[in-house]
Amino acid sequence: MRNHIIKNCLLHCILICVVFSDKISANICQPIEDANLETRILYDRVALRKFLDLTKNDKESYQYLEYDEVTFDDNPLPHSQIHTMVSGGDQSFSLLTKANHEAYARARGINYRHVIPEEYAQQLGNKRQYWLKVFVLNDLLHCDNIPDGSWIMWLDDDFVINDFTQDMPIPDQYIQHFSDGYSLLVTNDVCKTRLNTGLILVKKNDTTRIFVKYQWLYLSVHPIHGYKGQSATLHEQEVLRNLMYHSTFTGVNDVYQVIKVVPSRDKDLNMNTFKREDFVKAQGWDNITNVCDSGNDKKWRDGDYFVHCGARNYKTKIIIHTLKQLFDNDKNAIAGGTNKTECALNE
Secondary structure (H helix, E strand, C coil), X not given: CHHHHHHHHHHHHHHHHHHCCCCCCHHHHCCHHHCCHHHHHHHHHHHHHHHHHHHCCHHHHHHHHHCXXXXXXXXXXXXXCEEEEEEECCCCCHHHHHHHXXXXXXXXXXXXXXXXXXXXXXXXXXXXXXXXHHHHHHHHCCCCCCCCCCEEEEEECCEEECCCCCCCCHHHHHHHHHCCCCCEEEECCCCCCCCEEEEEEEECCHHHHHHHHHHHHXXXXXXXXXXXXXXXCCCHHHHHHHHHCCHHHHHHHHHHCCEEEECCEECCEECCEECCHHHHHHHCCCCCCCCCCCCCCXXXXXXXXXXECCCCCCHHHHHHHHHHHHHHCCCCCCCCXXXXXXXXXXX
């Protein structure tokens, strides 16, 4: 019975191959600094526009005045087995998290690339921008300069990284402790949702190339998951959840070890813990009702390594709050030291 299911699933993939494009964006295989001039100009223009829009908004701009220049040490740390890390977004707060992500990649010896939705305007079309990450992952899995068997990490632009002290980087520890041969790792989510795609670890191999391109990305054309608003669906996250827990796919997943949901917190390890509505309510910033409590295993604690600032409201303020804690606690050695790289957010 299981073999019959697998055969049907693979046949379905083959049929999809006939109608699905093989075209990828060659620039994604390179860091933004090495991409062509048109891409760099596009990125700079979008980043500047977003920052200027922010400074016109009195509600948010004062937060940037407090940390208008973010400086990270360049001191190297034990390197990660993650080959390439990508984060993306064109929101105003993306400028803050991009500096944090770049610093982490430098310290851990990871190739880093930041993408904006405008780079994928043709592929996205009228689809929701949440699908950007899946288009990017699909392209990275076909990049010749990323060796097969190496790991790729995607981060949403509302993550703050605090993994600047561990000898073995936290993503590497997660792969070592939890992968068990699986090739696509996501953590569990808050509330009733079973998984979260804010942070994704993907191993570059034939399994992930087939799955991402011919199953996950293929469903970006779904009339609800591809195009409807956030109130109707969770887009690429809900598609991945539906695929993983669909009765037809579970047998394939067991055999080919495609997707695995790993814990947000396990003893001293944590990754993708959440600062969200329950955190906002605790600060007294807003009179929030019907709060979705993250639960003790998923809720952020001071010192956590990959903090997901995923609230619907006050996202910029939460990111600033998280960065301030890192600076004040000297968690990432931002004060003192030499050979610093400055990232001026008000240029």
